Amino acid sequence: MSDVKHFKLPDVGEGLTEAEIVSWKVKPGDTVKVNDVVVEIETAKSLVELPCPFAGTVTELFAGEGDTVDVGVPIIAVDTGAGAAAKGPVAAGPAEVPEVGGGAEDMIPTPAVPSPEGEQAVEPGLIGGPAPGGRTSVLVGYGPRTTEAKRRPRKGVTPTEASPAAAQVGVQQAFSPETMPPPDVPTEVAAPAATATSAVSEEPEASERGTVGGPAKALAKPPVRRLAKDLGIDLSTITPSGPNGSITRADVESHSEAGVAEPAAAAAPAMATGGRETRIPVKGVRKMTAQAMVSSAFTAPHVTEWMTVDATRTMRMVQRLRGHRDFRDVRVSPLLIVARAVCTAMRRTPEVNAAWDEDAQEIVLKHYVNLGIAAATPRGLMVPNIKDAESLSAVALAGAIGELTSTARGGKTQPAEMSGGTFTITNVGVFGVDAGTPILNPGESGILCMGAIRKQPWVVGNTIKPRWITTLALSFDHRVVDGEQGSRFLADVAAIVEDPANALLF
Numbered sequence: 260m261s262d263v264k265h266f267k268l269p270d271v272g273e274g275l276t277e278a279e280i281v282s283w284k285v286k287p288g289d290t291v292k293v294n295d296v297v298v299e300i301e302t303a304k305s306l307v308e309l310p311c312p313f314a315g316t317v318t319e320l321f322a323g324e325g326d327t328v329d330v331g332v333p334i335i336a337v338d339t340g341a342g343a344a345a346k347g348p349v350a351a352g353p354a355e356v357p358e359v360g361g362g363a364e365d366m367i368p369t370p371a372v373p374s375p376e377g378e379q380a381v382e383p384g385l386i387g388g389p390a391p392g393g394r395t396s397v398l399v400g401y402g403p404r405t406t407e408a409k410r411r412p413r414k415g416v417t418p419t420e421a422s423p424a425a426a427q428v429g430v431q432q433a434f435s436p437e438t439m440p441p442p443d444v445p446t447e448v449a450a451p452a453a454t455a456t457s458a459v460s461e462e463p464e465a466s467e468r469g470t471v472g473g474p475a476k477a478l479a480k481p482p483v484r485r486l487a488k489d490l491g492i493d494l495s496t497i498t499p500s501g502p503n504g505s506i507t508r509a510d511v512e513s514h515s516e517a518g519v520a521e522p523a524a525a526a527a528p529a530m531a532t533g534g535r536e537t538r539i540p541v542k543g544v545r546k547m548t549a550q551a552m553v554s555s556a557f558t559a560p561h562v563t564e565w566m567t568v569d570a571t572r573t574m575r576m577v578q579r580l581r582g583h584r585d586f587r588d589v590r591v592s593p594l595l596i597v598a599r600a601v602c603t604a605m606r607r608t609p610e611v612n613a614a615w616d617e618d619a620q621e622i623v624l625k626h627y628v629n630l631g632i633a634a635a636t637p638r639g640l641m642v643p644n645i646k647d648a649e650s651l652s653a654v655a656l657a658g659a660i661g662e663l664t665s666t667a668r669g670g671k672t673q674p675a676e677m678s679g680g681t682f683t684i685t686n687v688g689v690f691g692v693d694a695g696t697p698i699l700n701p702g703e704s705g706i707l708c709m710g711a712i713r714k715q716p717w718v719v720g721n722t723i724k725p726r727w728i729t730t731l732a733l734s735f736d737h738r739v740v741d742g743e744q745g746s747r748f749l750a751d752v753a754a755i756v757e758d759p760a761n762a763l764l765f
Contacts, residue, residue, distance in 0.1 A: 262340035264313050265321075265333035268300070271307050271674060278302045279327045280334070289317045297335060301638070306670045315339035323508065326486075478505040487511050555699045559615070559736040563696040564745060568753045569719075570712050571727045576759050580653075589657040593729075593756075594632075594686055597709055598656060600755035601684060602628050602649040603765045608748040610740045611705035611733075612681050622739050631683035631700060632660060634667035641667045642700055644680035688712060694730040704739040707752065708732040731756070 268278060278300040285297045294310040297317075301307075319336040322328050477494035479487070483506055487494050494506055497514045501507040541549060573596045580591045605612045605628060614623045630648035634641050643666070645651070645659045666672050682704075685697050688711035697708045710730040717726035733749040740748075754761045 261338055262315075263318055263336050263338050264315075266297075266311060266313065266335045266337065267333050268328050268330050269309070270330050271300075271302060271309075277327055277329050278307075280322050280324050281306060282324055283320060284308075285317050285320075285335075287317050287319055291315065291317060291337065302674070306638075306672075307674070311335070311337065313337040313339050326508075478503065479507075480505070483508050483511055551701050552698050555701050558701075559699050559704075560738060561696075561699065561734050562737045562740075562742065562745065563732055563734045564749055565694060565730060565732045566749050566753045567728060567730045568756050569717055569726050570729045570756050572758045572760075573756050574712065574727045585654050586657065589654060590661045591657055592660075593688075593712055594660060594684070594709065595653065595657045596759060597707070597731075597752070597756060598630060598632075598648065598660065598684060599653060599762065600752045600759075601682065601707060602630065603755060603762045604748050604751035605649070605682070606765050607751060608740075608744050610744050611735060611748050613704045613739050614681070614702050615704065615736060615738050625681045627681070629679050629681045631680040631703075632663055633683060633685035634664050636668050636670065638670055641672060641677065642680065642683055643667050643672045643676040644683075646679070682706070684709060688729065694732045696732060697734050699734060699736060704736040705745075705748070706734050707749075708734070729756070 281299045281301045283298050285291060291297060291311050291314065293312065293314045296308045297311045298309050299306060300309060315337045317335060318338050321334050328334055477497065479494055484494065486508060490511065492511060492514055497506050497510050499506045500510055570593065573593055576596060577591055577593055580586045609624050612625050612628055616623050627647050628649040629644040629646050631642040631644040643663050645663060648656060651659060680700060680703060683700050683706040685706060686709045687695050688709055691711050694710040695708050697706045699706050712727050712729040714725050715728040716723050717728060731749060731753055733745060735745045
């Protein structure tokens with residue numbers, strides 16, 4: 260007997276609202292077991308592989324690779340009924356949208372999952388059990404809230420206008436992300452009002468349906484609408500080729516290649532097909548970085564101080580450590596010495612390892628150092644952090660830095676590694692840049708920019724000698740860190756870089 264269940268895109272613990280489908284690991288007709296990875300998604304922070312909470316036969320994929328899907332929207336249908344493995348693809352109606360973890364077969368042990376800030380962690384237990392904040396625990400993070408989000412009534416659509424399946428879903432329950440129908444139903448059909456009484460049209464019925472009184476409103480899935488918006492295309496100008504007169508992704512792409520975009524959207528982000536300009540939609544890591552940098556730059560009063568340092572002794576130390584047997588399995592670089600110097604100098608100036616609490620009007624001193632290391636990756640700038648870096652030995656810290664950067668560049672950084680940072684180091688020296696004025700990561704009060712280490716003439720005593728010289732630049736939040744504190748911290752870091760033996764004085 261067929262029992263089709265829909266796996267909805269979960270919140271993977273980052274508090275995000277959407278994710279992009281990077282690649283599907285299955286196709287309709289494939290057999291999957293519980294916890295089999297079925298899809299890889301890209302959020303604004305990282306790439307995440309999602310396991311399936313059901314066992315059975317894949318009947319349908321609701322989103323294509325490259326589509327952006329909102330949290331709570333079904334992405335895959337699995338037939339979990341008896342003999343499902345022997346069946347081929349089965350069409351799933353929009354009324355068949357069970358909750359994740361709603362059946363007894365879904366109740367499998369799962370490890371504790373960290374909850375969003377301000378909520379308790381979910382203890383090891385059963386998938387589909389209650390979670391704080393009105394959420395349902397799933398294999399990865401949490402499902403959407405069911406106690407807060409409410410969808411406002413649509414204008415101009417009555418239950419009688421919608422398809423029978425959509426009316427069955429819409430009349431009986433209010434639309435929230437948890438109860439949203441699958442995206443195979445066009446938005447204009449699958450979005451009835453919350454109740455029969457609130458579904459009374461505020462505009463003439465014909466104007467919405469395109470008969471008398473106004474133009475027709477195009478039918479399209481949410482990912483297709485998003486693509487058209489990104490490309491600056493008016494859906495009403497596209498000739499539909501999908502089922503029931505709906506517009507498909509291919510229709511939008513063909514329209515874009517033809518160079519037909521609505522004139523009013525000339526300034527909207529769109530991929531140019533030729534000419535002298537190319538427009539790239541901003542999403543994922545780059546979108547999150549842009550938002551964070553704007554917020555930080557116009558919220559925290561930045562101050563940047565510079566200091567040029569003779570790093571010759573640091574370079575000698577690096578060479579000695581590279582030949583030491585304890586460091587043979589890790590990569591040793593000047594960044595390791597700078598990271599140790601930062602953690603050591605914080606003992607005298609803990610204010611740089613603090614945060615400003617705007618709501619409480621308090622400065623929050625952190626007694627631990629989650630050291631962020633900025634990494635340039637193909638997906639954009641990422642700043643994963645090393646937890647409790649101040650407690651690590653030099654060997655452990657070197658290994659953590661190497662693992663952190665390689666994981667980031669491979670696009671496998673997990674959300675937990677991107678959150679909770681307290682101080683950041685950005686090494687622009689790897690690009691041959693002398694220094695810069697870095698912008699603080701939101702929630703942090705200090706960031707150190709490490710420049711290139713070059714051999715330059717330097718005055719030693721009364722003579723000029725070739726020495727390894729670098730420039731350090733410290734940006735700090737002037738609400739938290741005074742000029743004297745910032746200057747002392749930078750001078751202490753520089754003193755250790757100049758002579759690592761100075762760390763014994765702290």
